[in-house]
Amino acid sequence: MLRSLRSELLKISTTRIWWILAAILFGYVGLTAAGMAALFTTIRQQPEGQLITAEMVPPLVYSVATAVGYVFPLLFGALATTTEFRHQTLTPTFLATPRRSAVLGGKVIAGAVWGVVYAVVGLLAAVGLGALVLAATGQETLLGDSDVWALLGRIVLAMMLWAMIGVAFGVLVSNQVAVIVIVLAFTQFVEPLLRLASSFWEWSARIGGYLPGAASDALVGSSIFTAFSGAATADSLEWWQGGLVLGGYAALFLVIGGLTTWRRDVT
Amino acid sequence: MTGAVIEIQSLTKRFGGTTAVDDLSFRVEPGVVTGFLGPNGAGKTTTLRSLVGLVRPTSGRATFDGTSYAELPNPLRTVGTALEAASFHPGRSGRDHLRVVGAAAGIPTARVDEVLAWVGLADAGGRRVGGYSLGMRQRLGLAFALLGDPGALVLDEPINGLDPEGIRWIRGFLRDLAAEGRTVLVSSHLLSEVQQTVDRVVIISRGRLAYEGTLDGLEGGAIARVHVDAADREALGRSLTAAGGQVEVAGDGLRVSGLDADAIGRHALAAGVPLRLLVPEREGLEDVFLGIVGEGEIR
Ligand SMILES: Nc1ncnc2c1ncn2[C@@H]1O[C@H](COP(=O)(O)OP(=O)(O)O)[C@@H](O)[C@H]1O
Ligand SMILES: [Mg+2]
Numbered sequence: 001m002l003r004s005l006r007s008e009l010l011k012i013s014t015t016r017i018w019w020i021l022a023a024i025l026f027g028y029v030g031l032t033a034a035g036m037a038a039l040f041t042t043i044r045q046q047p048e049g050q051l052i053t054a055e056m057v058p059p060l061v062y063s064v065a066t067a068v069g070y071v072f073p074l075l076f077g078a079l080a081t082t083t084e085f086r087h088q089t090l091t092p093t094f095l096a097t098p099r100r101s102a103v104l105g106g107k108v109i110a111g112a113v114w115g116v117v118y119a120v121v122g123l124l125a126a127v128g129l130g131a132l133v134l135a136a137t138g139q140e141t142l143l144g145d146s147d148v149w150a151l152l153g154r155i156v157l158a159m160m161l162w163a164m165i166g167v168a169f170g171v172l173v174s175n176q177v178a179v180i181v182i183v184l185a186f187t188q189f190v191e192p193l194l195r196l197a198s199s200f201w202e203w204s205a206r207i208g209g210y211l212p213g214a215a216s217d218a219l220v221g222s223s224i225f226t227a228f229s230g231a232a233t234a235d236s237l238e239w240w241q242g243g244l245v246l247g248g249y250a251a252l253f254l255v256i257g258g259l260t261t262w263r264r265d266v267t
Numbered sequence: 268m269t270g271a272v273i274e275i276q277s278l279t280k281r282f283g284g285t286t287a288v289d290d291l292s293f294r295v296e297p298g299v300v301t302g303f304l305g306p307n308g309a310g311k312t313t314t315l316r317s318l319v320g321l322v323r324p325t326s327g328r329a330t331f332d333g334t335s336y337a338e339l340p341n342p343l344r345t346v347g348t349a350l351e352a353a354s355f356h357p358g359r360s361g362r363d364h365l366r367v368v369g370a371a372a373g374i375p376t377a378r379v380d381e382v383l384a385w386v387g388l389a390d391a392g393g394r395r396v397g398g399y400s401l402g403m404r405q406r407l408g409l410a411f412a413l414l415g416d417p418g419a420l421v422l423d424e425p426i427n428g429l430d431p432e433g434i435r436w437i438r439g440f441l442r443d444l445a446a447e448g449r450t451v452l453v454s455s456h457l458l459s460e461v462q463q464t465v466d467r468v469v470i471i472s473r474g475r476l477a478y479e480g481t482l483d484g485l486e487g488g489a490i491a492r493v494h495v496d497a498a499d500r501e502a503l504g505r506s507l508t509a510a511g512g513q514v515e516v517a518g519d520g521l522r523v524s525g526l527d528a529d530a531i532g533r534h535a536l537a538a539g540v541p542l543r544l545l546v547p548e549r550e551g552l553e554d555v556f557l558g559i560v561g562e563g564e565i566r
Contacts, residue, residue, distance in 0.1 A: 003372065004371055006370045006371075007367050007368065010363070010367045011359075014359050014360070014363035015356060015359050016358060083356065087354055087357065088354030089354050089355065089356055090354075091321060092364070092368045094320070095321070095348050096342070098320045099337070265282075265316070265321065266321040266322065267312075267322060
C-alpha cells in the first residue's frame with residue numbers, strides 16, 4: 001500500500017492537471033474573497049450595515065476557500081481516477097499491483113494528500129487576499145484569534161474529504177466526460193437549488209442538511225451560503241457531523257465503485 | 268537465469284455471448300522463444316490478459332511455475348508484460364511513466380534509465396508520450412516489460428508498428444533474452460513476422476488450440492508439389508494420373524502432388540513425353556498456417 005501510495009503521488013505530480021486546477025482555484029477563490037471583503041467594508045459603512053459586526057466578516061471571507069473552492073479538489077479527485085480508465089493506464093497499474101484494493105487505498109490517500117495541497121492554495125488565496133483587503137480598508141482580520149485558526153483547520157479537513165469523495169466518485173462513474181458533467185451540474189446548479197428548496201420547510205431542511213455541500217458548510221461552520229439562508233442554519237449539522245457525512249459519501253461511493261467498475265476485466 | 272514455466276490450463280473466457288478463449292491449454296518453457304499465433308480475433312490478447320490477471324477467466328487457470336499472477340510476491344520481478352496497444356497517459360513522459368510503475372514495484376529510478384537506454388529511448392524518455400510514434404510506444408512498452416529484470420516475458424504483438432530496423436532489432440533482442448534462460452512468449456497474427464525468431468509455436472483459432480510444437484513439425488505438414496510441363500501436356504497428364512499422381516491444370520503447366528520430381532521424370536520417360544519444365548515446389552509455412560487457422564478468417 002505504501003508503494004501504491006508513492007506511485008499514485010508520482011502519477012499526480014508527473015501530469016499537469018493538478019496545478020492547472022490549483023491555479024484556477026487560486027484565482028477564483030482569491031478574487032471572490034477579496035471582492036467579498038471589499039463588499040462587506042462598503043456595507044458596514046452604511047447605517048443599516050452596522051448589523052454585521054466586525055467579528056462576523058473575516059470567517060465569511062476566509063471560508064470562501066471551501067464555499068466556492070470545494071469543487072476543485074472534488075473535480076481533481078474525480079479526474080485522477082477517471083483518467084486511468086480513459087487512457088487505459090489501469091493496465092500497467094494493475095500489472096505492477098495486482099491487488100486492486102491496495103491500488104484503491106493508495107489512490108484515496110494520495111487524493112487526501114492533494115486535498116491538503118488544494119486547501120493550502122485555497123487558504124493562501126482566501127486568507128492572503130481577503131485579509132489584505134480587510135486590513136487595507138481598516139477592518140478586523142482576526143488572524144490572531146484561535147477560533148479563526150480552528151476554522152482554517154476545518155477548511156483543510158473539508159478540502160481533504162472533498163478530494164477523497166472525488167476519487168471515490170470517479171471510481172463509481174469511471175467515464176471521464178460523465179464525471180465532469182455530473183460534478184459541475186450537481187455542485188453549481190442542482191445542489192444549490194435543492195438546498196434552497198429544502199429550506200422552505202423544517203422537515204426538508206433537516207434532510208437538506210445531509211446534502212454534501214450543506215454538510216461541508218456545517219463542517220467548516222461558516223459560509224456565505226448559510227449566512228444568507230436563515231432557516232437552514234438552525235437545522236444545520238454539528239461540525240463533526242458534517243465531517244462524518246462527507247466521509248460517509250466517500251465511503252459509500254468507494255464501496256460501490258470498488259465492487260463494480262474496479263473489479264471489471266481490463267481489456 | 269531460469270524463467271518461470273508458463274502454464275495455461277483449460278482456460279475459457281466468455282464475454283457475454285462471445286467465447287473468446289475456449290478450453291485452451293498449453294505450456295511455455297524457458298530458454299526458447301515461443302510464438303503465440305492466430306488470426307485477429309482468435310483470442311490471443313484475451314489469453315495473455317487472463318494470464319496476467321487483468322481478465323478474470325470464466326474457468327481454468329494460468330500460472331507461472333504454478334503460481335497465478337495475482338499471487339506472485341512482486342509480479343514485475345517475475346513477469347514482464349507488454350500488451351497490445353500499450354496504454355500510456357499522453358501527458359506524461361516515457362521516463363515518468365516508468366518511474367510511476369517502478370514506484371509501485373519498488374524499482375529505483377536508476378533502473379528506469381537503464382531500460383530506457385536498452386530499448387533506444389534514452390533521448391526521447393523525457394518527452395511526453397503523446398508525441399511518440401507507434402514504434403516508440405512499442406519500445407516503451409518493452410522497457411516496461413524489462414523494468415523488473417523478469418525471468419518471463421509476455422509480449423502481445425510487439426513487432427506491430429516497428430520499422431524494418433526496429434523489427435531486426437527486436438528479433439535479435441528476443442533471441443538474446445531467451446538465450447539468457449528467460450521464458451519468452453510472443454504473440455502475432457502473422458507467422459512470417461516471427462518465423463525467424465521463434466523456436467516453438469502455439470497456434471490458436473477461434474479460441475481453441477490448433478497446433479503446439481516446433482516450426483519444423485509445422486513444416487512437416489506442408490504439401491510438396493511439383494510444377495511440370497511438356498509440349499504434349501495432355502499426354503503427360505494422362506501418364507501421371509495413371510501413375511497415381513493428383514494432377515491439376517495450371518495456366519503455365521501442371522501441378523502434381525503425390526509424386527516427387529524423380530518419379531515424374533521416370534514416368535514421363537516411360538510414356539515417351541519429353542519434359543520442358545520440372546520444378547519441385549514447397550508450400551510456404553504461411554500457407555500451412557492459413558490452412559490450420561482457416562483462410563482470412565475474421566470474427
Ligand atoms: N472486452 C470484450 N468484450 C467483448 N468481446 C471481447 C472483448 N475483448 C475481446 N473480445 C472478443 O473476443 C475475441 C478475441 O479477441 P482477442 O483476444 O482480442 O483476439 P486477438 O488478440 O487474437 O486478436 C474477439 O471476438 C473479440 O471481439
Ligand atoms: Mg490481440
